Amino acid sequence: MTTAVPAARAESVSFAGKFIQLVPGVVLLVLVGYAGKFVEQSISKYSKAHHLTLPNIEYVLWAILFGCFISNVIGVAKVFKPGIATYEFWLKIGIVLLGSRFILGDVLKLGSVSLILVLIELVLSIALMTFLGRIFKLKPKLTALLAIGSSICGVSAIIAAKGAIDADDEDASFAIAAILALGALALFSFAPIGHALHMNDQTFGLWAGMGVDNTAEAVAAGNMFSDAAGKTAVLAKTTRNAMIGFVVLAYALYFAAREGRNAVGNKAAFLWQKFPKFVLGFLIISLLATLKVFNGDQLTSLANLSRWAFLLTFGGVGLRMNFREMMAQGMRPFIVGALGEVAIAVITLGLVLGANAMVKL
Amino acid sequence: MGDQDNQKQPMPSRGLSVDTLAVLLGLVLAALVRFGVLKHVGW
Numbered sequence: 001m002t003t004a005v006p007a008a009r010a011e012s013v014s015f016a017g018k019f020i021q022l023v024p025g026v027v028l029l030v031l032v033g034y035a036g037k038f039v040e041q042s043i044s045k046y047s048k049a050h051h052l053t054l055p056n057i058e059y060v061l062w063a064i065l066f067g068c069f070i071s072n073v074i075g076v077a078k079v080f081k082p083g084i085a086t087y088e089f090w091l092k093i094g095i096v097l098l099g100s101r102f103i104l105g106d107v108l109k110l111g112s113v114s115l116i117l118v119l120i121e122l123v124l125s126i127a128l129m130t131f132l133g134r135i136f137k138l139k140p141k142l143t144a145l146l147a148i149g150s151s152i153c154g155v156s157a158i159i160a161a162k163g164a165i166d167a168d169d170e171d172a173s174f175a176i177a178a179i180l181a182l183g184a185l186a187l188f189s190f191a192p193i194g195h196a197l198h199m200n201d202q203t204f205g206l207w208a209g210m211g212v213d214n215t216a217e218a219v220a221a222g223n224m225f226s227d228a229a230g231k232t233a234v235l236a237k238t239t240r241n242a243m244i245g246f247v248v249l250a251y252a253l254y255f256a257a258r259e260g261r262n263a264v265g266n267k268a269a270f271l272w273q274k275f276p277k278f279v280l281g282f283l284i285i286s287l288l289a290t291l292k293v294f295n296g297d298q299l300t301s302l303a304n305l306s307r308w309a310f311l312l313t314f315g316g317v318g319l320r321m322n323f324r325e326m327m328a329q330g331m332r333p334f335i336v337g338a339l340g341e342v343a344i345a346v347i348t349l350g351l352v353l354g355a356n357a358m359v360k361l
Numbered sequence: 362m363g364d365q366d367n368q369k370q371p372m373p374s375r376g377l378s379v380d381t382l383a384v385l386l387g388l389v390l391a392a393l394v395r396f397g398v399l400k401h402v403g404w
Contacts, residue, residue, distance in 0.1 A: 089379050096387030281384030285391055294395060301394045301402035308404070 018082075025083015029090070032070065032315035036063030060223045060314050064187065067318020076319060087316020088156075091216050092278040094309030098234055099285030100294060100302035107286055110232065113359060114206065114239040117351050121210050122243060124347055125151040129340045136336050141167040144251050145175035146333065150340055152244050154179045154214035160244060160274055164252040166261075178337035181326040183217040185338075186345065187317075191224040193349075201228035203356045209236025211348040213341075216317045219310065230310075238279050245274035 040059040047054040070076060076084065126147045133143025145167055149158045155176050162172040190212065194204040204225045212218035215237050222233025249270055255261075289299065326334075377385070393399040 089383055092380060092383035093387050093390075096384055097390065100391070277378070277380035278383050278387075281387050284384075285387065288391065294391075297401065298394050301399060302391060304402040304404040305390055305394070305399075308402075 022083045022086060025080040026086060026312070027083070028070075028080050028319065029084060029087060029312040029315040032067045032319060033059075033063045033311035033313075035066050036060065036314065037311060058224050059311070060220050063311070063314040064220060064318035064321075067315050068321050069318075071319050071322050072324070080319075084316055084319050087216065087313050087320070090309045090312040090316070091219065092281075094219075094306045094313060095215075095234055095238065096278055096281035096285055097302050097306035097309065098231065099282040099287075100289045100299050100306070101231055102235065102286045102289065104283075104286050104290040107235065107283070110202070110206075110235055111239055113355055114209070114236045117206065117210060117348070117355060118236070118240045118243060120351060121240075121344070121348055122151045122247065125340065125344045126247070128343055129336070132336045132340050136332055138333060138336060139171060141165055141255070142171040142174055142333060143336075144255070145171055146178060146337055146340070148247055148251060149175050149179040150182075150213055150337065150344060152240055152247055154183060154217070156215075156276075157244050157248070161248045161251055164248050165255040166259075174333040175337075177326045177328075178333045179213050180321070181323075181334060182337050182341045183212060183214045184321055184323075184326075186212045186341065187217045187221050187224075190221045190345075194225050194229075199225075199353075200356070201226050202232050203352050205229035205232025205234075206236045206352045206355070207349055208233040209238075210240065210352065211345045212237075215241065216313050220314050220317055223310070223314075238276075238282060241276045242279055244276065245271040248274055 036059040039062045040057065043054055044056065046052070129147035129150055130143055133140070133146060138146070144165060145158050145161055148161045149155070158172055158175050158179065161167070190204075190208055194207065199207070205222045205228070208222040208225070208229065209218050209232065212221045212233075218233050218237040219230060223230030249267060252270075285302070288294065294302065390399070394402070
């Protein structure tokens with residue numbers, strides 16, 4: 001009894017301490033994201049007031065550019081880092097709330113198209129990355145991490161796979177650096193290509209969701225094109241994320257057999273452990289919206305809350321980009337990643353354009 | 362985007378993963394909107 005009280009107090013102190021540690025970085029995320037929104041609105045107001053036709057640059061791009069500037073030119077102090085790391089938490093809340101904008105029928109229709117395309121993309125990108133890794137003589141586990149990162153969902157998939165296939169830290173940081181650098185390139189190139197090809201919102205959203213590796217960058221790329229494209233990119237990317245357990249399990253079994261280790265014990269438990277749980281939140285909110293639990297005004301409020309959560313995410317995407325650190329990881333994995341990513345971007349573009357011609361997305 | 366990255370992110374709770382926290386907070390926000398505590402959220 002006497003020991004329980006101080007232990008409980010220590011726990012609450014550490015909880016409060018951890019929470020306070022997050023505040024500076026979260027405030028920075030809000031400021032960077034809001035600065036992007038402010039600049040977009042200011043340009044729009046200025047062009048309307050002066051009857052000018054200025055290109056409409058979405059706040060997403062401004063927020064990422066401001067974040068990039070701070071990260072690479074000014075530098076991010078240590079005190080901000082814990083809070084900045086929460087950007088994926090805001091991303092997941094944004095995705096859960098975005099479920100309110102999908103009727104379950106849409107999820108099933110678009111989700112099933114996404115699922116078929118994602119399965120084709122998975123097979124092709126894993127085969128391609130494995131082939132390139134062999135040609136460039138990368139270590140098998142580094143090649144596997146690059147293949148997993150590019151086929152499913154970037155950094156998180158690499159971290160998930162690292163433990164499962166027993167890869168070393170160096171391989172994981174190489175693969176993460178390559179995926180992040182390429183994610184940055186995709187972020188800035190996808191929207192102009194989409195506009196040049198006159199893609200519609202749904203086709204572009206599908207392409208962004210399938211072709212850009214990290215979830216935050218995929219959602220940002222979609223939103224840079226349009227709000228509706230961002231919505232579709234989330235759905236396509238979420239479908240891709242849901243595949244993570246199967247691919248990591250397959251690689252874990254492969255390397256365990258190769259190295260004569262014990263394979264994964266309970267496969268169902270392994271799949272559940274790797275499954276991204278926020279997908280369930282997205283589906284629950286979508287189901288509630290389908291059952292008309294929310295009225296029109298409430299649906300608008302939920303969609304706007306989702307936008308605010310994404311605003312924090314996009315601030316974090318820029319703040320996390322550090323080009324010096326990315327380049328310090330060496331060129332070979334980057335070249336393999338770049339060749340693979342360009343090929344995957346072209347293949348997924350072909351897939352979504354083909355699907356659009358057949359199904360009329 | 363699996364659960365594993367959650368271990369890398371410093372979050373206020375030790376017991377819940379980032380995914381679970383995100384789902385819970387999302388549902389709480391949805392409930393607040395549904396029952397009129399949060400009204401007319403603008404953008």
